[in-house]
Amino acid sequence: MATKIILDCDPGHDDAVAILLALAAPESVDLLALTVVGGNVPLKLTVNNALRVLALAQREDIPVYAGCPRPLLREMVTAEHVHGESGLDTGSGKLLEMPKTTVADLHAVNYLIETIRGSAKNSIILVATGPLTNIAAAFAMAPDIIERLDQLVIMGGACHEPGNITPAAEFNIYVDPHAAKAVFDSGVNLVVFALDITHQMLITPARLAAIAELGGRAGAVVADLLEFFNQYDMSKYGWSGAPLHDPCTIAYIIDRTIFTGREMAVTVDINDGPSLGRTVADWYSVTDAKPNAMVITDGDSDRFFGLITERLATL
Secondary structure (H helix, E strand, O other): OOEEEEEEEOOOHHHHHHHHHHHOOOOOEEEEEEEEOOOOOOHHHHHHHHHHHHHHOOOOOOOEEEOOOOOOOOOOOOOHHHHOOOOOOOOOOOOOOOOOOOOOOOOHHHHHHHHHHOOOOOOEEEEEOOOOHHHHHHHHHOHHHHHHOOEEEEEOOOOOOOOOOOOOOOHHHHHOHHHHHHHHOOOOOEEEEOHHHHOOOEOOHHHHHHHHOOOOOOHHHHHHHHHHHHHHHHHHHOOOOOEOOOHHHHHHHHOHHHEEEEEEOEEEOOOOOOOOOOEEEOOOOOOOOOOOEEEEEEEOHHHHHHHHHHHHOOO
16 A cells, blocks of 8 residues: 655755655555745745646646745755756756646645644654754644654754765754754654765766656656756765755655664754754764664665666656
8 A cells, every 4th residue: 555645845856856756656655745845945936846846747636735934943044056046957957847736725834734633643654855844833733743643754964974054964954953853852753864875875977867768758857957956966075976865755665675774862953053953863872862763874876766767767
């Protein structure tokens, strides 16, 4: 039976691939809705990009709910330097077609609360690939939904790896560290895909070429998106490709054997200063702190990209 998920995202190139991967695996993933947060670009653009990606997949039946436009306590930080002014810039310069559908009327936080409360316990996995503002707000307004979730699977943090927006912090956590801390401290059944694992998943030239050769609705478009996405990180890190972060969360739901991890105690630094947004992980269990997250530490990058290529070919 397919796993029911809600994907909370801020598209963003890697969010877009995560959405398409979820839609391309209907036997494993039942995507109920997209809830959208401001992050990689402002909320108006992340919502529009979510609708564009659904239109590309011809799945306008999936509802999109707009959520929080800014962090709980801080000023907004965005990442146009990585994703371009639209949030989904392409190598060719041709943007995804404008969607014909519009965003749903209900606020994303209210949708999360109503849907999780109205579903059987442990029947939904909530996936978050952007700042955790919507999730923290929902948990604060309705703490009863925390134990109703099967899991919360997030892309965020840098537990053993340096940060990618500051020396200490990963972007999603840094954008709203107070929301992230509230979520990590909530007691939710948490699975974390931090930079420690996503930096193992590089979009090498061979992997990009395999996607470009797929044909169909998705192959050439995804390759065009990833060609742009590759440019910033390849320049920054000197690697053979950019890390493909967000689809790790969906690949985990489709095939958990691709990844391994272990339980750790993780907290989020919310103190102003150079460590703001750092995810402090007790990697070697040197404290008595109770583990609060399954941190994914390793994965098979060939199987990961093989899954993406195989599934995108079906769209």
